[in-house]
Amino acid sequence: MSLSADSLKRIDREIAKYPADQKQSAVMGALIIAQDENGWLSSDTLAEVARYLGMPPVAVYEVATFYNMYNLEPTGRFKLTICTCLPCGLQGALAAADHIKARLGIDFNQTTADGCFTLKEGECMGACAMAPVVLVNNKRMCDRLSNEAIDTLLTELKAKA
Amino acid sequence: MGRLQWPVRLREAYVSQNLKVEIDGQTVEVPAGSMVMEAASRLGLYVPHFCYHRKLSIAANCRMCLVDVEKAPKPLPACATPVTDGMKVHTRSDKARQAQNGVMEFLLINHPLDCPICDQGGECQLQDLAVGYGGSSSRYDEAKRVVERKDVGPLVATEEMSRCIQCTRCVRFGQEIAGVMELGMIGRGEHSEIVAFVGQTVDSELSGNMIDICPVGALTSKPFRYSARTWELSRRQSIAAHDALGSNVIVQVKQNRVMRVLPLENEAINECWLSDRDRFSYQGLNHPDRLTRPMVRSGDGWVETDWESALARAADGLRQVIQAHGGAGLAALASPQATLEELHLLQALTRALGSESIDFRARQTDFRADAHRQGIPWLGTDVASLSTLDRALVVGSFLRKDQPLLAQRLRQMAKRGEINLLQVIDEDPLMRVANRMTVAPAQLADALAQVVRAVAEKLDQPIPPEADRAVPGAQARAIAQSLCGGESRAILLGSVVHGIATRTELVVLAQRLAGLLGSPFGHLGEGANGVGGYIAGAIPGPGGRNASTMFSQPAAGYVLFGLEPALDCANPGQAMAALHSAQFVLSLSCYAPRPGDRADVLLPIAPATETPGSFVNTEGRLQTFNAVVHPLAEARPGWKVLRVLATLLGFEHLAFDAIEAVRTALPAAQSIAARLGNTIEGGSYPAPSGQSDTNGAAGTVQRIADVPIYATDPIVRRASALQQTCDAIAPRLRACESTLQKLGLTAGASARVRQGEGSTVLAVELDATVPADCVRVSAAHPDSATLGAPFDVVQVEAA
Ligand code: SF4
Ligand code: FES
Ligand code: FES
Numbered sequence: 030m031s032l033s034a035d036s037l038k039r040i041d042r043e044i045a046k047y048p049a050d051q052k053q054s055a056v057m058g059a060l061i062i063a064q065d066e067n068g069w070l071s072s073d074t075l076a077e078v079a080r081y082l083g084m085p086p087v088a089v090y091e092v093a094t095f096y097n098m099y100n101l102e103p104t105g106r107f108k109l110t111i112c113t114c115l116p117c118g119l120q121g122a123l124a125a126a127d128h129i130k131a132r133l134g135i136d137f138n139q140t141t142a143d144g145c146f147t148l149k150e151g152e153c154m155g156a157c158a159m160a161p162v163v164l165v166n167n168k169r170m171c172d173r174l175s176n177e178a179i180d181t182l183l184t185e186l187k188a189k190a
Numbered sequence: 191m192g193r194l195q196w197p198v199r200l201r202e203a204y205v206s207q208n209l210k211v212e213i214d215g216q217t218v219e220v221p222a223g224s225m226v227m228e229a230a231s232r233l234g235l236y237v238p239h240f241c242y243h244r245k246l247s248i249a250a251n252c253r254m255c256l257v258d259v260e261k262a263p264k265p266l267p268a269c270a271t272p273v274t275d276g277m278k279v280h281t282r283s284d285k286a287r288q289a290q291n292g293v294m295e296f297l298l299i300n301h302p303l304d305c306p307i308c309d310q311g312g313e314c315q316l317q318d319l320a321v322g323y324g325g326s327s328s329r330y331d332e333a334k335r336v337v338e339r340k341d342v343g344p345l346v347a348t349e350e351m352s353r354c355i356q357c358t359r360c361v362r363f364g365q366e367i368a369g370v371m372e373l374g375m376i377g378r379g380e381h382s383e384i385v386a387f388v389g390q391t392v393d394s395e396l397s398g399n400m401i402d403i404c405p406v407g408a409l410t411s412k413p414f415r416y417s418a419r420t421w422e423l424s425r426r427q428s429i430a431a432h433d434a435l436g437s438n439v440i441v442q443v444k445q446n447r448v449m450r451v452l453p454l455e456n457e458a459i460n461e462c463w464l465s466d467r468d469r470f471s472y473q474g475l476n477h478p479d480r481l482t483r484p485m486v487r488s489g490d491g492w493v494e495t496d497w498e499s500a501l502a503r504a505a506d507g508l509r510q511v512i513q514a515h516g517g518a519g520l521a522a523l524a525s526p527q528a529t530l531e532e533l534h535l536l537q538a539l540t541r542a543l544g545s546e547s548i549d550f551r552a553r554q555t556d557f558r559a560d561a562h563r564q565g566i567p568w569l570g571t572d573v574a575s576l577s578t579l580d581r582a583l584v585v586g587s588f589l590r591k592d593q594p595l596l597a598q599r600l601r602q603m604a605k606r607g608e609i610n611l612l613q614v615i616d617e618d619p620l621m622r623v624a625n626r627m628t629v630a631p632a633q634l635a636d637a638l639a640q641v642v643r644a645v646a647e648k649l650d651q652p653i654p655p656e657a658d659r660a661v662p663g664a665q666a667r668a669i670a671q672s673l674c675g676g677e678s679r680a681i682l683l684g685s686v687v688h689g690i691a692t693r694t695e696l697v698v699l700a701q702r703l704a705g706l707l708g709s710p711f712g713h714l715g716e717g718a719n720g721v722g723g724y725i726a727g728a729i730p731g732p733g734g735r736n737a738s739t740m741f742s743q744p745a746a747g748y749v750l751f752g753l754e755p756a757l758d759c760a761n762p763g764q765a766m767a768a769l770h771s772a773q774f775v776l777s778l779s780c781y782a783p784r785p786g787d788r789a790d791v792l793l794p795i796a797p798a799t800e801t802p803g804s805f806v807n808t809e810g811r812l813q814t815f816n817a818v819v820h821p822l823a824e825a826r827p828g829w830k831v832l833r834v835l836a837t838l839l840g841f842e843h844l845a846f847d848a849i850e851a852v853r854t855a856l857p858a859a860q861s862i863a864a865r866l867g868n869t870i871e872g873g874s875y876p877a878p879s880g881q882s883d884t885n886g887a888a889g890t891v892q893r894i895a896d897v898p899i900y901a902t903d904p905i906v907r908r909a910s911a912l913q914q915t916c917d918a919i920a921p922r923l924r925a926c927e928s929t930l931q932k933l934g935l936t937a938g939a940s941a942r943v944r945q946g947e948g949s950t951v952l953a954v955e956l957d958a959t960v961p962a963d964c965v966r967v968s969a970a971h972p973d974s975a976t977l978g979a980p981f982d983v984v985q986v987e988a989a
């Protein structure tokens with residue numbers, strides 16, 4: 030599996046933000062781009078990013094394992110990360126999580142059989158006032174999720190899959 | 191992980207200032223930018239620490255070194271707190287002790303405390319410091335974290351990674367000293383782990399040092415594991431016998447057996463490091479191949495016998511050669527690993543027998559300089575100065591593999607200065623390289639001539655005649671540009687220069703270049719006693735044959751000392767043919783003969799660990815050592831065997847009764863320096879031209895024969911763990927795409943290589959680091975032992 034020309038072009042843009050001899054500064058951006066393309070970061074992808082940035086592969090591995098938002102295992106088409114920290118927990122996040130689990134028939138860290146959804150537990154997203162909150166694929170924030178809002182979200186995503 | 195580099199920057203900012211600091215009531219003055227830790231060690235005060243290592247950058251992540259600084263609200267890490275003027279520090283106040291005890295308690299929370307079954311037990315910094323700073327029992331009853339075991343190769347054991355305290359010394363060592371980050375710390379917080387990248391091993395030739403610097407038992411020595419407890423070992427000082435550096439070592443011995451080898455700190459030579467070759471080669475010492483009794487030839491094989499009859503037969507054989515052919519019929523060749531005393535006795539005995547044919551430079555092929563050299567070839571400067579050069583040019587060296595620790599020094603130098611490479615294989619030296627020029631061996635002299643000419647033109651100096659046919663290309667000019675900058679420079683010649691047929695031209699060109707630049711030039715060095723062999727006089731005298739001519743014009747009788755001719759000679763095919771046609775061959779060897787070897791009498795001698803001796807390293811430093819163990823079985827120190835042989839042959843003046851007596855016959859250490867010198871005067875060496883001489887017959891290419899790092903001498907070749915590393919893979923035929931195409935070869939298939947009378951079939955490998963029209967076929971391996979000289983032409987065809 031190798032990165033597409035389009036991804037490499039986007040990585041080049043990241044690289045251009047830093048001095049020429051400090052390409053490795055672009056590693057986080059490059060990993061995000063690689064993950065966007067493949068859905069997750071296999072060790073082959075990590076090695077490819079390392080080669081592209083002229084870094085030791087283990088240094089890229091360090092970065093990829095440090096941050097939770099990098100997926101080091103295959104995930105479903107949509108990764109739903111629900112905040113279960115205390116403030117959210119006090120405002121119904123756990124019940125919301127239960128609702129999602131029941132609707133999808135999976136527990137945390139599991140993927141639905143059709144490969145459509147993966148459910149993850151997350152830490153505070155700085156949106157405590159709008160609990161419960163779910164982050165879709167690290168990018169789209171959905172807040173004030175009542176059960177109905179969750180149902181709508183799931184139907185919408187399912188239709189896109 | 192924060193890797194703080196600011197001490198250096200701070201030092202630059204306030205370099206002129208000296209600051210006064212008071213630590214535990216004592217005052218010391220330190221340069222601005224120093225850390226409290228450095229100031230404390232100046233006073234001889236010990237601040238407990240784990241992650242701090244004076245040769246590595248500061249990480250400040252273990253927090254063990256917390257000290258109490260007056261006016262600072264919280265305890266501060268001594269290793270990362272810069273000294274300020276008038277600072278008052280207490281390393282043992284209640285506040286400091288409390289902080290240190292607290293850190294220790296945290297460190298022990300997740301530590302398995304399995305000291306009774308830990309290899310590090312007894313030499314563990316965590317264990318030692320826990321005695322002083324740990325509680326007598328733990329307040330923590332919860333489950334400890336468990337870290338999965340890893341496998342990173344045959345040398346470094348990573349079986350018990352739960353013991354790791356995340357100090358990252360091993361990671362920083364890779365990045366900063368070995369030049370390659372092979373270990374990293376993945377995960378975060380409690381889930382941090384030290385790993386190699388998925389599926390990769392630790393392949394650095396300096397990897398064993400990670401075992402030394404790991405403050406706990408997380409990284410241990412795989413070959414040594416569970417074979418002894420540290421307190422059962424006696425420690426004896428010695429000198430490593432595998433490269434020209436002469437690293438100082440501690441050999442640890444149990445029941446007359448070498449169990450382990452560790453570095454002995456010597457800032458002028460190996461600093462606190464040791465190469466894996468010097469560290470793990472001890473495994474070859476007790477290999478089942480060791481020759482434990484004398485042997486004599488009988489029919490197609492050899493039979494064991496006692497010393498008396500073997501010596502008598504040896505003396506007889508030598509006498510018969512002399513009777514039939516005169517002294518000139520005899521030739522002696524020693525290993526450059528032999529001690530000064532052995533080499534001295536061997537040459538004295540050879541000369542007493544009437545022969546001037548003695549040599550120890552088994553891998554050299556060009557001896558034209560012998561008639562014109564003004565001194566003993568050496569490094570040309572001292573080892574320590576390599577770390578502080580501003581500019582260097584390294585010509586024809588497999589730097590990392592040939593000289594792991596000299597390469598390490600140049601790696602440090604390359605962080606500030608500029609290193610330029612003129613090489614035959616475009617390998618990554620794992621350091622910053624300013625300019626590199628990769629050419630086929632036959633073009634090496636021309637490439638150097640280009641640099642000489644470019645420098646002369648740049649400095650407006652007359653062009654030396656040896657360089658007047660050269661046409662400097664862009665790379666040569668870039669190298670010249672670099673070399674003309676900076677203050678201190680050196681030109682260093684490597685193993686390719688040592689073994690190539692144009693050695694003399696290259697040395698003369700280097701001499702011209704050094705003359706233009708006003709810099710030293712020299713040889714990185716071959717073998718533990720590459721300088722010592724000259725000092726001992728183990729080189730041919732008038733009319734004598736050298737290491738090459740003694741085989742090209744076969745002698746009637748040979749004495750081999752510490753050599754396996756099929757693997758240790760520059761032209762093994764020729765050497766073996768000459769030995770097989772000889773009337774008599776006496777071999778003094780640590781190991782039993784290999785199939786196909788020729789020897790009429792084999793006398794078991796002791797390796798450097800079992801005999802007293804001396805080596806003179808590449809900077810001309812004489813280092814003397816004692817035996818660390820008794821000789822194995824019936825093996826005897828080489829100098830004693832030679833002495834007895836001399837007596838049997840009637841040379842009473844060589845019957846030294848003690849090693850000290852041999853030493854008095856040798857030049858004193860102080861007089862060595864005066865005899866060193868790389869200059870060549872007289873002789874004429876036509877200027878090389880850029881034309882290649884191989885574009886003749888189809889299928890003819892140049893061979894590039896490196897001596898792989900773990901194939902350099904008989905001991906290393908039998909060190910089992912080193913032989914499992916990826917550096918010990920059997921030789922393949924390696925060439926770049928265009929060469930493979932030209933030769934009609936496909937990667938993965940096999941090819942027949944012919945050189946001289948010999949030929950061999952090897953697997954073909956695509957290797958973009960090999961220059962066009964060349965094939966890399968390593969030497970010093972049975973698979974290539976039928977071939978000829980290392981950088982000659984070979985014929986290749988698909989097989
Ligand atoms: S393995 Fe040893 S050297 Fe490496 S981080 Fe852990 S404790 Fe430190
Ligand atoms: S606790 Fe959930 S967003 Fe802050
Ligand atoms: S030694 Fe200072 S923090 Fe580790």
